[in-house]
Every structure is written in structure tokens, then in C-alpha cells.
Amino acid sequence: MSTMALSPFRIDVVSGLRMDLKASTLIKANAVAAVVFLLIGGLFGAGVGLTRWPAVHLLPADYFYMALTGHGVVALIVWVIFFEIAVLYFCGSTLLNSRLATPRWAWAGFWLMIIGALTTIVAVLQGDSSVMMTSYVPMDAAPHFYLGLILFAVGALIGCFVFLGTIVIAKEEGTYRGSLPLVVFGALTAAIIAIFTIAAGAIILIPTFLWSVGLIHSVDPMMYRVIWWALGHSSQQINVATHISIWYLIASLVFGAKPMSEKVSRTAFLLYILFLQLASAHHLLSDPGLSSAWKILNTSYMMYLAVLASLVHGLTVPGSIEVAQRRRGFNRGWFEWLRKAPWGNPVFSGMFLSLVIFGFVGGISGVVMSVEQVNMIIHNTAYVPGHFHGTVAGGTTLAFMALTYYLIPVVFQREVILPRLATLQPYLFGIGTAVFAVAFMGAGTLGVPRRHWDITFAGLPLAHEFPGMAYMLIAIAEFAGVVAVLGGVAFIGIVVGSLLFGRRISEDAKPYPRVADADAGGHKEIGLVGFEAPGTFVLAMVLFASLVLYYFINFKYLATLWPLR
């Protein structure tokens, strides 16, 4: 067949997957770029954290705001989107057993993303674009700050369409039977949200670029915020859809799990496509000029239907693991299935920590802070970065790290070096991030502002004195942040070291990490009290109780505030 000649495949010894070599090279390129940018973003982040820690106060103000801008752009946009493109190609091509559509376009997209990212990073490092990732007008950055972001977005958009094209080709050429696999359906969800998100980005960043070079007189600050956040927050929904797909994928890879119900999990993804993009409102709840009706409908993702979807995934992913474990024979009691999970395998531990941190830290705080009224006691405080480090660092980044430990043997065909450090790494990064997030949220509830160089207000006549507790929480947060950075450095060291020095996987080698045999044990009667996944249900109820309790605690505090209307 001619397509075979165009696109040779190899059968992977570790996974048994049939891999298009051109897709494989693109996955490698995007994943490596992602990891390199994670290093850059992480170093910026370390500078930020060590400056916010009052006892250290490392950088002068101008470098601090520069580093904060760089950290936001690189860690929140460049690292995650490069990795997401790698995941899209892996899902579209490898999991569907198909060649990749238009590899040349995929390379064009890749280089556009590289050039765009570097352009914006150069603009930031030149020092006159310390406008934060959000770059609210009429504060102005250098024109190439915006231009770089636009080029990066165009490249990412091309990547999304290459993925869509690959799905079409796979269907046409019959490389799989029936419906798309759930994981690919989740990736498709991410791609659809990405296209909407990037369109919103273009709608607002192109006029802003034209304004920065003097071709447009002004950009309305309110319009900017409404549309920019359709980029800014919705791009976090790309992350959510992607890392949840990865959770399902890893549950299957490690335990041979299958979805508890295809119908339920797919409907949950569909709710994301329909409603998750209303999130722009989360940043506008304390803004002038928007009605409460608009705020309530949008901030609740249309009656919390997208929150419902996340609550569903939060049950069905560990639920699918529990069912698989019970069928393999770990059917005793409520939690034997969890105790006997491979906690030393970073593919699993990274994924499960990601699930727990995303749910308990990022998820609960996100639902509560996005209540229209509660937002007034949280808006722009340190609570906000606390929250999104729970989602994007503890959730998305950790899930991506976990998947990387699988991609190293399967896509890069290398053994993971330093396996003991690799076993420890997800805990370092995950627990460090979670403690950072919670402590920073605590400081935020005491009023500590985000994006602030000096909360001691040294030498200022009108200085405010924060309670001692706030200082203690910031110190705890930044110490935990250093632990997380060490976890990140360990990750990057392991990845780069494995690619350079890891032993090539031979045809008969047993690669690290071992991926569990997917064969079910044949146990038919599983579970307790009529539930197939009773342990997961208990965990879900713990999450539920925490959410309800925390929700009312915040309202109780809100009610003590000065009356206002």
C-alpha cells in the first residue's frame, strides 16, 4: 500500500502499540520542547517563590515582575500546550493505529510554536513587557510580546487540525472498529475546546498587537478582560480535558481498567464541550458593568453542569481502577484495591496524586471561589494562584509527568534512569505543590494580594500589617514550593538523562516501569453492599462532604462582612 511506503510503522515491544514513525518523531519533538520549556518556566517560578518568601526576598522588584510574567507565560501556556500537542498526536495516531495526517503541517505548527514562544520570552527578558501573562490593557507590552503569543497560538491551532485530520483518516482507512476509544474522545474534547480558546485569543490579541504598534487607537479594558479570559480560563479547560483523558489512559495501562460506563464518561466529556468554556466569568465577578444574571449563568458553567462532569470523572476514573483491581482478585474489604496499587510506579502514583490534588485542592477551591458573592473575599488575593497551582501544577503538570514515564520507554524506546528517584519524584512534586497551594490559599483568605513584591510595605507611611499567620503561611507555601521545584528539577533530570543515557530497549527487555498485564482475573462477584466500587464511593463522599462543608464555611465568613449592595 502506498500509505505504508509513505509512513512506515514499528510495533512497540513494551506496549504492543503500532506506531507511525513520523508521528513518533513529532511526539518526541513536542514532548522534548515541552520539558525544556517546563525547565524555563520552573526557573522563573523559583525566582518568584524565593522573592515572595519575605525571609529570602531574592529578586529586586523589576526582576520579580519580569520573572512572574515569564513564569505565567511559559508554565501556564507554553509547557502545557506543547505537551498537549504531543498527547493529541499520540491519541490520534498511536492509539487509533493510524498514520498522522499531514506531518509537514504538523512540523510547520511545531516551528511556529517554537518561534512564537521564543519571541515572547525574549520580549519578557528585554524587560519592557513585564505585564503579567494577562497583559490587561491599557498597560502595554512591546509589540513582539503579543506577536509571539499569536504565532504560538497559530502553531497550536495547526496541531489541533492535524489531530482532527488524523481522526478522519483513521476512520476512512478503517484502522479501528466502532466508536472512538474513550481516551481519544477525551482528546477530541480537548482539541475542540482548544480551537474555541485559540479563536478567542486571536480575537483579542490581534487588535491588541495592532494597538501596540499604533494602528488602533485603543482597546476597551472591559472587552479585553471578557475576551482575554475566554482564552485564559478556557485554555485551562484544554488542560482539564487532556489530563482527565490521561487519567483514563493510565488507569487502563497500569490496571487494564476499562470505563465503568462508556455512556457516563462520554456524556461527561460532552458537558465539557458544551459548558466548560463559560469560565471567562470567573475572573469578572467583581468587575463593573456586568449583570448578576450574566455572572451567575456563566460562573456556574450553566447550572454547574460542567462541575457535574468533573465530579463524574472524579468517581469513574478511580472507580474503573477499583473494578479492575477487584476483578484481579484484590476484592477484600473497602480499600484493598487501593493499598495493593503499585505506589512505587511513578506512572500510577503521579496519576493518582494528580487526581487527588486536582479534586481536593484545585477542584473544591475552584467551585467555592467562583460563587458570585464569595468571590469578593477572594478576588485577586493569593488564594487565586493557590487555587490554580492545585489545578494546573498539581493536576495537569503532574498527570503529564506521569504519562512521560510511560512515553520514555514506549515512544523514546529508552529505559528510565535513576528508577529510585523516579519513584520518589511524583511525591516530591505533588506534595510540594499541594502544600504550596493550600498555604497560599490560606494567606489569600487573610488578604495577602497576588502578584505583589513586598507585603511588608517597608518604608511606606500608609503601610498595612498582615497578621503573623499570613507570614507563616507564605513561608510554608514557599518552602513547599522549593520542594516542588526540586521535584520538577528531578523530573527534568530523569527525562533528559533517560533520553541521552538511558539504555535502549531491546526486543526482549523488561522495561521500567513495568506496565501491569491487562488481563482480568476472572472474578465475577465483586464489591460490597451492592456497589462494584464501594471504596471509590466512600472517597467520593469524603470529597463531597469536604466541598459542602467548605462551601458553607465561606458563606458564614461572607455573612460577617460589611453589608453591601
Next chain:
Amino acid sequence: MPTSYTPPAKAIWWKEPIERTEVVWIAIAFLWCLFMFGWMIAWHWIGNQNMANEAYKTSPEAYAAKVEAFTAKYTVRQDKNDPSLPVVHPPAGSDVYLAASRWQWRPLLELDKGKSYRVHISSLDWDHGFSLQPLNLNFQAYPGYEQVVTLTPTSAGTFTLLCNEYCGIGHHTMLGKIYVKE
């Protein structure tokens, strides 16, 4: 064996029954979602902390003029911490004009406990964040839009206004005060 990354085992997967764990959880989660949606709406009636969402289009020049006139009319003294700043004591129930600019909140206010004030907030240049401490009450301010919040201070003391929206290199020096008298 089917997994999450292979096509569904049964071609007609949408007719398969849903296991009890999921059914019960979805029911609980859905009811809670509906409750939260209803509660957020209900708080507009049962709660005392709601944004009126009263706002007007303005311009930095027009707003600066209002703040100037307001300050000139009601200034009672210069601030003891920073004598260059006027402290303004407006009558209860009146309109109060606060301007955010790089890098200060103007003017400083003196309010009476238990009285209501219509506090106008806007910016004269870039985006700023109204952050009243230690109360921890936060609003967004940007140029060209004038937000009105009707506030009733119910505790006396000295309150500090911070800026919690990044507004350039002097962001962390941007402060103001609200003194609430018994």
C-alpha cells in the same frame, strides 16, 4: 480485552446499563449542583453581601474631575501618617468618589460606623484592584468604567486599601486608608 484506549467492547455502548455506584453518585452530585445554583441566586435576597452591579461609562478625565470636586468639598484634615494626603469625611448616605492611579488610592476617607455610603470606584490609568484590609473585600477597577458599591461599615477602626491588580513597577507601594469612626 477492551480498555479506555481501545474502542468500546459493545458497538451499541449507549444502551448498556449504568452500575449502581455511578447512578447514586450522579444523583447526589446533580442535586448538589442544582442547590449551589439556587443558593447563589437566593443569596441576592437572603444575604446582605451582594454586588449591585451599578456601573457607568466614564473617562479618566471626567472621573478625575469628580474626585477633585468631592475632595475639595469634604476635606477635613491632612493625614497624620502622610501629611501630603487629604482625609475626606463625606456626609452619611452621600456619593463617595475613590480614584485608583499609579500608585495611590485618592482621597483617604473617614466614614461613620453604621452609615451607608455610595462608594464610586474607578481608575485614572491602568487596571487596579480595590482590596480593603483586614476585611478582605475586593473589587476590580479599570479606566473608563465607574463602579458603585453601597457600603455600610459595621466595624470601627483603621482599614487599609491595597492594590491587588498588578499595575506596574510601583504596584506594591499603592495604598490608601479608610478610617471608620464610632
